[in-house]
Structure formats: C-alpha cells, structure tokens
Amino acid sequence: xxxxxFGLLHTVLVLAVAxxxxxxxxxxxxRLQGRQGAPAIQPYRDLWRLLxxxxxxxxxxxxxxxxxxxxxxxxxxxxxxxxxxxxxxxxMTPAADLIALVALLGTARFFTALAGxxxxxxxxxxxxxxxxxxxxxxxPAMLMVIFSLSLLTHTTSPANMIAYVTGGxxxxxxxxxxxxxAMVMVAIAENGRIPIDNxxxxxxxxxIHEAMVLEYSGRHLALMEAAAMVRLLLFMSIISSLFFPWxxxxxxxxxxxxxxxxxxxxxxxxxxxxxxxxxxSLVAKMRVFRIADFLGGALLLALxxxxxxxxxxxx
Amino acid sequence: xxxxxxxxxxxxxxxxxxxxxxxxxxxxxxxxLYQRRLTAVIRLYSFQAMVLALAAAWQAxxxxxxxxxxxxxxxxxxxxxxxxxxLNWLVRRLGIHRTVETALGIGPTMIAGVGLVALSIVLVLPxxxxxxxxxxxxxxxxxxxxxxxxxxxxxxxxAVTQVVGFMSLENGLILAAVGARGMPLVVEISIAxxxxxxxxxxxxxxxxxxxxxxxxxxxxxxxxxxERR
Numbered sequence: 001x002x003x004x005x006f007g008l009l010h011t012v013l014v015l016a017v018a019x020x021x022x023x024x025x026x027x028x029x030x031r032l033q034g035r036q037g038a039p040a041i042q043p044y045r046d047l048w049r050l051l052x053x054x055x056x057x058x059x060x061x062x063x064x065x066x067x068x069x070x071x072x073x074x075x076x077x078x079x080x081x082x083x084x085x086x087x088x089x090x091x092m093t094p095a096a097d098l099i100a101l102v103a104l105l106g107t108a109r110f111f112t113a114l115a116g117x118x119x120x121x122x123x124x125x126x127x128x129x130x131x132x133x134x135x136x137x138x139x140p141a142m143l144m145v146i147f148s149l150s151l152l153t154h155t156t157s158p159a160n161m162i163a164y165v166t167g168g169x170x171x172x173x174x175x176x177x178x179x180x181x182a183m184v185m186v187a188i189a190e191n192g193r194i195p196i197d198n199x200x201x202x203x204x205x206x207x208i209h210e211a212m213v214l215e216y217s218g219r220h221l222a223l224m225e226a227a228a229m230v231r232l233l234l235f236m237s238i239i240s241s242l243f244f245p246w247x248x249x250x251x252x253x254x255x256x257x258x259x260x261x262x263x264x265x266x267x268x269x270x271x272x273x274x275x276x277x278x279x280x281s282l283v284a285k286m287r288v289f290r291i292a293d294f295l296g297g298a299l300l301l302a303l304x305x306x307x308x309x310x311x312x313x314x315x
Numbered sequence: 316x317x318x319x320x321x322x323x324x325x326x327x328x329x330x331x332x333x334x335x336x337x338x339x340x341x342x343x344x345x346x347x348l349y350q351r352r353l354t355a356v357i358r359l360y361s362f363q364a365m366v367l368a369l370a371a372a373w374q375a376x377x378x379x380x381x382x383x384x385x386x387x388x389x390x391x392x393x394x395x396x397x398x399x400x401x402l403n404w405l406v407r408r409l410g411i412h413r414t415v416e417t418a419l420g421i422g423p424t425m426i427a428g429v430g431l432v433a434l435s436i437v438l439v440l441p442x443x444x445x446x447x448x449x450x451x452x453x454x455x456x457x458x459x460x461x462x463x464x465x466x467x468x469x470x471x472x473x474a475v476t477q478v479v480g481f482m483s484l485e486n487g488l489i490l491a492a493v494g495a496r497g498m499p500l501v502v503e504i505s506i507a508x509x510x511x512x513x514x515x516x517x518x519x520x521x522x523x524x525x526x527x528x529x530x531x532x533x534x535x536x537x538x539x540x541x542e543r544r
Contacts, residue, residue, distance in 0.1 A: 174334050297425060303429055
C-alpha cells in the first residue's frame with residue numbers, strides 16, 4: 001500500500017520538479033554571464049504559454065508527427081518512475097531494471113528522431129542524423145556503466161543496487177569512480193548540454209536536439225520540452241541515487257524517513273543543477289566531430305571500470 | 316575500538332585511497348592521450364606529477380616511512396613545477412605549433428590505451444598471485460601508466476609531446492616504486508636527477524633538430540636517416 005502511494009507521489013513529483021530544476025540550471029549561468037536571469041520558475045510559465053498556443057503542423061507531416069510528442073513524453077516519464085529517488089519503496093521500482101530504463105530512453109530518442117525526419121525539412125533530418133550519431137556511442141557507454149555497476153553490486157535492479165551500496169558492502173571503489181565519470185559524460189551528451197549541444201540556442205551549425213523539434217509548436221512543443229526537462233531530472237536522479245544514495249529511505253522506513261529522503265533528494269539534485277550551470281559556463285561547445293572522441297572516452301572509462309573490478313577482486 | 320581493529324580499518328581505507336590516487340594518475344595518462352593542445356598537455360603532465368606527489372605522501376603516511384615524504388617533495392618540485400616550466404619555456408622559445416600532431420587518431424589511440432591497461436592487468440595478476448591485493452593493484456596501475464607513456468611516445472609526431480610521454484612513463488615508474496616497501500631514497504633521488512639531466516639534454520636536442528630541419532616533426536629525422544623511401 002505504501003509502495004503504491006509513494007510510487008504515485010514520485011510520479012507526480014518528477015513532473016512537478018523537473019521544470020524547476022531546468023530553471024535552477026539557468027540561474028548560475030545567467031549570473032556568471034553578468035545577467036540578472038529569469039526566476040527559477042520561468043520554465044513553468046514557458047510550458048503554460050506553449051500549452052495555450054495553437055499547434056501548427058506542416059502540410060507534409062504524417063500522423064507520426066502528431067503522436068510522437070505523446071510517445072516521447074510518456075516513455076521518458078515512465079523511465080523516470082522506474083528510478084527510485086527518495087525511497088526504494090515504490091510500486092514501479094521492482095517492475096523494471098536499469099536496462100529497461102535505457103530501452104525506454106532509447107524509444108523516446110527513436111521517436112524524436114523519426115519526428116525530426118517526418119516533415120522533410122533539412123534541419124530536422126540533420127538533427128536526427130546527429131542525434132543518432134551521438135546515441136550510437138552514448139547508449140553503449142551507458143549500458144557499459146550499468147554493467148560495471150551490476151557486476152559490482154550483483155544486481156541490475158536500482159533498488160537492490162542502492163541497498164547494496166548503503167549497506168556498506170563496498171568501500172571507495174575505483175570502478176565506481178570511473179563509472180561515475182563515464183555516467184556524467186553520458187548524461188551531458190544525452191541531455192544535449194554544453195559541450196555536446198547547447199540547449200539555449202538555435203544555431204544551425206551546431207544544434208542537435210533543437211533541430212529535431214524545430215517544426216513543433218504549441219502543446220506538441222510543450223510536451224517535447226517537458227520530456228527534455230524530465231530527462232534531465234532523471235539523469236540527475238540516476239547519478240544522485242546510484243552514486244550518492246545516502247539519505248534515501250528503504251522499505252520499512254516510516255514517513256519521517258521518507259520525508260528525510262525527499263529533502264535529501266531535492267538537495268542533491270539542486271546541488272547537481274548548480275554544478276551543471278557552473279560547468280556549462282566554464283567549458284566551450286565542442287565541434288560535432290569531436291563528440292565521438294568525448295563519448296568514446298566515456299565508453300572506454302566504463303570499460304576500464306569493468307576491467308578494474310577484476311583487479312580489485314570485487315567480482 | 317581496539318588497536319587491532321583500528322589497524323584493520325586504517326588498512327582498508329589506506330588501500331582504497333592508494334588505489335584511488337593511482338586511478339587518478341592513470342586517468343591523467345588517458346587525458347594526455349586525449350588532449351590536442353600542447354600547453355594543455357604540459358599542464359596535465361604537471362597535474363599528474365602533483366597527484367604522484369600526493370600518492371607518495373600517502374604511502375609515506377601509511378607505511379610510516381618518512382623518506383617517502385622526500386620522494387613526494389622531489390616529485391612536486393622537480394616534476395610538478397620545474398619540468399613543466401622548462402617545457403613551457405621551450406615551447407615559447409622555439410615558437411612551435413601549439414596543436415599536437417598525432418600519428419594515429421585520438422579514437423584508435425584511446426582504444427589501444429584500454430588494450431594496454433587490460434594487457435598490464437593480465438600480465439601483473441598471474442605474476443603477483445601471492446602478493447597482497449594492494450601491491451598487485453598498485454603494480455597494475457603503475458604498469459598501465461608506463462605503457463600509456465610508451466604509447467604516447469609512439470603516437471605523437473612532435474618531439475615535445477614525445478618528451479612529455481617519456482616523463483609520464485617515468486611517473487609510472489615512481490608510482491610502482493613508492494607502492495613497494497623498502498625502496499631506497501638514493502635510487503629515487505638519482506632517478507629524479509637523471510630525469511632532470513634528460514630534460515636538459517632534450518632541450519639541447521630540440522634546438523639542434525630545429526636548427527637543422529626548421530621543425531620539431533620527427534618525420535624529418537626519419538627521412539634524414541633514410542628510413543623512408
């Protein structure tokens with residue numbers, strides 16, 4: 001019963017918090033650029049405005065173009081419900097593991113890319129092709145990170161992984177450190193942040209995600225934007241829950257434990273949002289052809305993490 | 316907590332820490348392979364030497380061996396500050412191109428690097444089967460750093476980056492040395508000074524090569540020796 005309730009709470013919270021998090025990332029960036037910056041609640045206003053606008057659809061677009069935003073949004077949201085954040089006692093958590101989570105994100109990406117191609121505009125096609133290029137290395141890298149964590153904790157279920165880590169079964173593991181770096185690199189690429197992609201611009205030479213959703217407007221665009229915000233929150237939750245699970249509540253913890261877990265989760269993702277904002281202000285955008293090197297590096301780090309498990313006899 | 320428990324707990328933490336510092340050094344070796352700008356390569360090498368100093372200091376603390384503090388200081392002063400300073404001076408003085416020219420692409424080099432790490436683990440594990448896990452891991456990490464330094468020397472065209480590869484290889488040797496118990500200080504000091512002497516010799520060589528070929532690209536040396544065509 002509690003699992004059902006917490007699961008529901010989590011499902012709603014993920015949606016409610018995601019725009020705020022995106023707003024939080026923009027704050028340090030604006031300050032470092034010498035601007036006042038929009039308040040952190042600006043993304044809510046943007047979504048509200050988009051929802052009220054008329055949705056214009058190109059004549060050449062097929063039915064796929066109309067349903068893609070819903071499919072993308074639902075897949076990302078579903079993926080977000082799998083990942084335990086403030087407690088592991090959630091109804092969706094035992095239903096799927098991290099590999100299913102990657103598959104759901106892959107589905108969302110697939111439909112975004114198809115929608116980008118659907119209208120037949122050059123920018124959409126360019127964005128889709130680049131997105132697939134990023135995914136072709138980013139996805140194996142993320143799976144490799146998950147495999148090395150699974151080898152370390154003997155499970156692919158996120159709830160069991162967290163229980164294993166907080167149970168004090170592992171110390172400071174080099175493999176976990178390498179996996180963390182690889183995971184951060186993958187997260188940057190998957191969310192289209194600087195140095196891979198710049199979410200704030202529509203510069204035709206470099207954009208990836210923005211190019212794919214360029215043809216969308218109104219409620220369709222709102223769904224696409226919301227999916228991107230939930231995806232950012234999901235990746236931050238993955239990093240905070242798997243690598244820094246302290247403060248999280250478990251199955252038998254009462255309401256007080258869950259409240260503490262909730263506070264810890266919000267504090268962790270806000271801190272990550274601030275760090276991301278600072279990081280984005282410090283680095284420059286990469287050339288598109290260097291993305292392969294960047295993500296290849298992430299893949300190799302994840303591979304090294306697996307190799308080092310055998311040296312330290314953790315397996 | 317009894318004193319025996321404390322020793323066990325400290326042993327665990329010291330093991331993890333040594334392991335972690337070693338992994339950071341290894342990551343920096345990969346960073347050297349990944350980096351494309353000459354000044355960034357030199358800065359990264361300097362950071363690697365500083366982390367090496369940290370590793371030596373940590374081993375000194377754990378093994379209760381004060382002479383290792385001297386090794387840490389040598390690594391910090393000579394390799395972390397003096398050598399990068401000299402290299403930067405050389406780069407400025409010679410006015411060479413600031414981009415790194417690679418003989419092999421970055422991607423294949425990184426893949427080769429991971430292969431070398433796997434190779435060093437495969438080599439070290441059977442040989443040290445009876446040794447403690449701490450020594451084994453340290454040796455595997457150190458050997459990987461040495462091999463990556465060699466790889467860097469092979470895949471770079473520019474003489475300065477080859478020297479950085481050599482220096483980072485030497486970092487790997489020191490990492491192996493500080494992990495092993497009972498390494499005499501004399502050996503370490505002599506290694507540090509021989510590196511400095513090598514540095515001076517390399518400097519003179521750079522000027523000689525440049526004077527003769529107007530470039531530091533060692534491909535010119537190969538044609539000069541008649542190796543190509």
